[in-house]
Amino acid sequence: MPGASDTLWEIAKAEVEKKENQEGDRDGLECWERSIFFIGNKNGPKDIAHFWELGGGTSLLDLIPIPITTTNVRALAVVLVLDLSTPNALWPAMESLLPVTRKHVDKIITKLEETNPKAANEIKQKIWNSLPKDHPDRELIDPFPIPLVIIGSKYDLFYEFDSEVKKIVYKTLRFVSHYYGASLVFTSKSEALLLKTRALINHLAFGFDRSKSMAVDQNKPLFIPAGLDSFSQIGPPPASDSDIGKLHAQTPMDLWKKVFEKKFPPKNIGVSKEVRDPAQDPQYAEYEVDAMRAQKNQELEQYKRNAAKTWKEMEFES
Incomplete structure (x- = not known):
C-alpha cells in the first residue's frame, strides 16, 4: 500500500508488482486489457484512439483476423456500425461482415479450448448472461460468440426518410440484433445520442454499469441493450401474408432478408475506386x-x- 510520502515512481512500481503477483490468477475471464473491434460500412465509424476500427465495407475482410486473438478474445467486443442513410447497403454489410468475424472468433475460441478450456467455456457461458433465464426466446436465438453491438449511424439523415422505410429498417435491425443477442443503438451528431452510445461503449470497454432503459418508438432513435427485446414485441416481418407466402424462406433470418431486400435491393458495399487519380x-x-x-x-x-x-x-x- 503506497504511503503519502511515496514518489510517483514508487507508486507505479508497486502497481506493477501487484499486477505481476496476480498474473497467475488469470485463468478465467479476468483481464487487465479490454478490446473493442469496430467494423462496418465505409464512412460509418470514426477513428477512436486505442480501439480497432475496420471501415471500408467488404474490401478489408482479410484483415478481420488481425485484432482477434486468443490473447484478447476473452475481453473482446465487436461493434458493427451501419450507415442508416444507405438502407440498400445494410443487409450486405451485415451478411458479409458478421459471418466472417464470427467464423474467426469461433476458430480462436476452439484454439483457446486446447490451452485454457476453463476460459473458453466461460466465454460461451458469458454471452448468455445478458438474456434472462426465463426469457421466452432463449431457444430461438443464436447469440454471437462475444458481445456484439450494432450501431446505426447518421440517424439525423435517416430521420427524414419516409415512415414506411423507417419502419422496415427499424423492425429488421431489431430482429437481427435480438437474434444475435446484440445491443442496438441509433446515433448521430446529437450530443444526447452520442452520450447514450458512449455509455454503451464504456460498458464494453471499461466494465461500467449497463443501462437498463430502452427506446423502441419508431419515431425516435432506437436504444435496446442486449437481452431486453423479444420477438413478440418486434412482431412479424413488415409484409403482407400473401407476399410472405411467396418468398419460400428456409429460416426466420432468411425470411427477414427476403422481405428487406424486396424493398431495398442489395447495394455493393465495397470501396468504390476513383475513375481518375x-x-x-x-x-x-x-x-x-x-x-x-x-x-x-x-x-x-x-x-x-x-x-x-x-x-x-x-x-x-x-
Whole structure:
C-alpha cells in the first residue's frame, strides 16, 4: 500500500508488482486489457484512439483476423456500425461482415479450448448472461460468440426518410440484433445520442454499469441493450401474408432478408475506386515528389507481401 510520502515512481512500481503477483490468477475471464473491434460500412465509424476500427465495407475482410486473438478474445467486443442513410447497403454489410468475424472468433475460441478450456467455456457461458433465464426466446436465438453491438449511424439523415422505410429498417435491425443477442443503438451528431452510445461503449470497454432503459418508438432513435427485446414485441416481418407466402424462406433470418431486400435491393458495399487519380495527372508532375512516391509505393507493396505471408503462415499452419 503506497504511503503519502511515496514518489510517483514508487507508486507505479508497486502497481506493477501487484499486477505481476496476480498474473497467475488469470485463468478465467479476468483481464487487465479490454478490446473493442469496430467494423462496418465505409464512412460509418470514426477513428477512436486505442480501439480497432475496420471501415471500408467488404474490401478489408482479410484483415478481420488481425485484432482477434486468443490473447484478447476473452475481453473482446465487436461493434458493427451501419450507415442508416444507405438502407440498400445494410443487409450486405451485415451478411458479409458478421459471418466472417464470427467464423474467426469461433476458430480462436476452439484454439483457446486446447490451452485454457476453463476460459473458453466461460466465454460461451458469458454471452448468455445478458438474456434472462426465463426469457421466452432463449431457444430461438443464436447469440454471437462475444458481445456484439450494432450501431446505426447518421440517424439525423435517416430521420427524414419516409415512415414506411423507417419502419422496415427499424423492425429488421431489431430482429437481427435480438437474434444475435446484440445491443442496438441509433446515433448521430446529437450530443444526447452520442452520450447514450458512449455509455454503451464504456460498458464494453471499461466494465461500467449497463443501462437498463430502452427506446423502441419508431419515431425516435432506437436504444435496446442486449437481452431486453423479444420477438413478440418486434412482431412479424413488415409484409403482407400473401407476399410472405411467396418468398419460400428456409429460416426466420432468411425470411427477414427476403422481405428487406424486396424493398431495398442489395447495394455493393465495397470501396468504390476513383475513375481518375490526380497523382497520375501530368499537370501535377513533380520529379522529386513523384520519385519519392514511387519508392514508397514499392516499399508498401513489399510490406504487404511480407505481412500477407506472415499472416498466412500464422493462421493456416498445419
